Amino acid sequence: MAEEKELRYDPAVIEPKWQERWAADPKLYAADPITSGKPKYYVLEMLPYPSGQLHMGHVRNYSIGDALARHMWMRGYNVLHPMGWDAFGLPAENAALKNNTPPRQWTLSNIAGMKRQFGRLGMGFDWATEVTTCFPDYYRWNQWFFLRMYERGLVYRKKSKVNWCPECATVLANEQVIDGRCWRHEDTIVEQRDLEQWFFRITAYAQELLEGLDKLDGWPEKVRTMQRNWIGRSEGTEVDFFLAEDAVNAQNDDGSPKVIPAGRRIRVFTTRVDTIFGATSIQLAPEHALVTEMASNDAGLAKQVSQLLEEQKKAREAGDVGAIEKHGVPTGHFAVNPYNGERIPIWVANYILADYGTGAIMSVPGHDERDFEFATKYAIPVRRVIAPANPVAEETALPFTTEDGVLVNSGEYNGLGYAEATRRLQEAAVRGGFGEPKITFRIKDWGVSRQRYWGTPIPMIHCERDGIVPVPDEQLPVILPDNVEITQTGGSPLARVPEFVNVTCPKCGGPAKRETDTMDTFVDSSWYFYRYTDAHNDKAAFDSAIANYWFPIDQYIGGVEHAILHLIYSRFWTRVMRDLGMIKNDEPAEHQFSQGMVIKDGHKMSKNRGNVVSPDDMVNRYGADATRMYALFAAPPDRDLDWQEDGVAGVSRFLGRAYRLVMRYAATARAANGAIAPEPSGLSLKLLRKLHQTIAKITQDFEGRWHFNTDVAAIMELVNEIQGADAQLAAGEVPAAVLRELLTALVLLLAPFAPYLAAELWDELGGEGAVLRAPWPPSNPNLAREDELEIPVQINGKLATLVRVPAGSAPSVIEAAALADEKIKSRTAGKTIAKVIVVPGKTVNLVVK
RNA sequence: GCGGAAGUGGUGAAAUGGCAAACACACUAGCCUUAGGAGCUAGCGCCGCAAGGCUUGCGGGUUCAAGUCCCGCCUUCCGCACCA
Secondary structure, eight states, rough: OHHHHHTTTTTTHHHHHHHHHHHHTTTOOOOOTTTSSSOOEEEEEEEEOOOSOHHHHHHHHHHHHHHHHHHHTTTTOOOOOOOEEOOHHHHHHHHHHHHOHHHHHHHHHHHHHHHHHHHTOOOOOGGGGGGEEEEEHHHHHHHHHHHHHTTTTOOEEEEEEEEETTTTTTEOOOOEEEEEESSTTTBBBBBEEEEEEEOOOGGGGGGHHHHHHOOOOSOOOHHHHHHHHHHEEEEEEEEEEEEGGGGGGGGGTSSSSOOTTOEEEEEEEEEEGGGHHHOOEEEEEEEEEHHOOOOOOOHHHHHHHHHHHHHHHHHHHOGEEEEEEEEEEEEEEEEEEEETOOOOEEEETTTTOOTTSSEEEOGGGOOOOHHHHHHHHHOOOOOEEEESTTTTSSOOOOOOOSSSSSEOSSSSGGTTTTHHHHHHHHHHHHEEEHHEEEEOOOOOOOOOOOOOSOOOOOEEEETTEEEEEEOGGGGOOOOSSSSSOSSSSOOOGGGHHHHHHHHOOTTTEEEEEEOOOOOOOHHEEEEEEEHHHTTTTTTSOOOOHHHHHHHHHSSSEEEEEGGGTTHHHHHHHHHHHHTSSEEEEEEEBOOOOEOOOEEEEEEEEOTTTOOOOOOOHHHHOOOOHHHHEEEEEEEETTEEOOOOOHHHHHHHHHHHHHHHHHHHHHHHHHHHOSSSSSSOHHHHHHHHHHHHHHHHHHIIIIIIIIIIIHHHHHHHHHHHHHHHTTHHHHTTOOOOOHHHHHHHHHHHHTTOOOOOHHHHHHHHHHHHGGGGGGGOOOOOOHHSSSSSSEEEEEEEEEEEEEEETTTTOHHHHHHHHHHHOOOHHHHHHHHHHHEEEEEEEEEEEEEEE
């Protein structure tokens, strides 16, 4: 009775036992020194925000990474597999408001809880290199980088329209606004405010960030495409139109003369300068400086412009700028085309964006869809200046928007094609001093000021005498004070802490005030993975030699939601550090993997929907191994995963079968002495063959295909096969040495996916040391090979029967076997076999008439 | 509108152009009993008593052979979207 009880798989007993042992061995998951001589492998999963609870998305993310890390350890690599906490951020302040708990305390207690969850899940992280971004020993380096970037002109301050989330009570970077809403509050419409802000000059690297994508073939195409779109490079020309002299003669509503001086310029950006002879109006964004000027003494215009602005704002709030109905107002002013002196009207239109290009366009309705729509509505002339290259073969109706044509009605440029015309027109602009070639990017500089408390203080001082003065390095870190009153009223909480604000100016020694905004938390996560390599360095952010050993990251794993946020900031930051001489790599990660979402009942898990599954609950009921293994088994890692609790129970039952199988024969296997026979046969061969096929499949899959769901399935098949021979095994039909090989390898194969069970069974089999460091089993191709194959025989492509032939049979042998088959004979009797296709080892197809 | 991914049993899914549905879940029947969220055996795409036929969103095509490649369309999801 006691013996039978031992055969029960009970993760609630096994898992805590190993947790304790692993916790007592802090070196278990530590990387070797960089002098180890082993090949290095840096596997990284995105660090979590310490919200208080791991969710299933985390469990999936870390199950993938941990399986990979464990596999690479077993393959003999020097593996770096670290973890940390993205510990600054707004939820801590919200919690403070709600529970009256200081953000620091709230965050640290969440970290403690989540670290316990990681421990229960059996994740193999080296906690000795843990990074917590809200600690001064980390964020001081944010400040240090900020100062270095300031010195290099990569940090600047400007007043501009910025995104303001009323819910967060702070500004957001462009990347953090999704369809006009806050990335953290999908229901909150982001407002525009004029504020003075600190910016990182990410645009200085726009071109390089774009070009780098072409070389990142270890990244998903989806992520690369999204980044390309975000950077939005566009090649074109900037051209100055002149305000026409006639404008001076115009009159205001009250009959007084207009005061706009003639001869001034309006700069437009266009990608189609070859169509400039077709420009029949100039369109300005409502917020264009010239519009403001014109409206300042024209009440009628001012009113209409504010209406256009309102329409733009509404469209932005609706998250559908593209659907706005085009409206415009003529300003009563005119501009002169510098190429032909033509005088065209200046309008203000709601479809022109102030923050792209120059906020002004030349409108060419003959060759642009939008301009055509607008011109038709307001009866602005439409003129053809591009004729199709082959007028007979092509549709010639306007608007004609392709580049593939020749210029007409364009004076001396008539007859030229797109490329040549563009080149000549650009040359003329440069010569005439009214324009030049220009590359425009959609990406904007990264606004990093946040009017919040729980973040890295910006290391700058405002002195009445000396203006902006950087905090000297030796005064770093600028410590974020405790005991700050958090309110939701907006404005930086730090501004209400006199001890923090009031300082002496480092330059003149006079009274000065500290910057009270803090940094965007995406700053923290832009470089944390470098800190892991040298987490306790108090002289530098990290040691270059160590970072250069580990970088680039071999495999980075995380959710696709960071495709253009974190992942683009990280690529920027890596280049900045490279240019500071700190590292050699251009890109942070060689391979990036975006896992699919975890969903339930067809929807993303959310509190609102009440479909959240708690990892703790799963671990309590089925154990960590079953929870993790299900996360890998239920879908390929890149696809969305539908969480079905019955599936977890199924995996748990499988682990029980594997456990009992190994336990049943552990003693026999352990007592085995001697090697397995060089040429096993019968049942031994059958089982060893299945084993080696399984090893080959899983080993190959880890190389990059990563279909861990089929790897788990393959292990299940292996267990089913061995289990199916239970009676013969019990009868001793298979030598103990073979049993030992089967069971040992099975445990090793399980180790990346079910670390607790593998550790337990490794122990039972008398394995030496940690299973984690045991060598990955090699696949023996001789044993994996089948000696007889079942070949499908088709008649006209449809399956007719199966024939057995020895492996490696010549096509003629296979053909003969197929033709000799009774079923084939009867089905082809009286018909002509026109052709026989034999694909050796695969199939035979008879073409029969 | 543009770009991308996907569409296969009741469910999650599998399949270098070569036997569609591996492995699981659910379900059905039976066995076992130490009654456990257990274990074991068998069945389980659709039609049909069977022989056999049919089946990978829809329609074409390429091929000896198509879930897989090509063309057109439909649906779902994701990203981008007056970007001049």
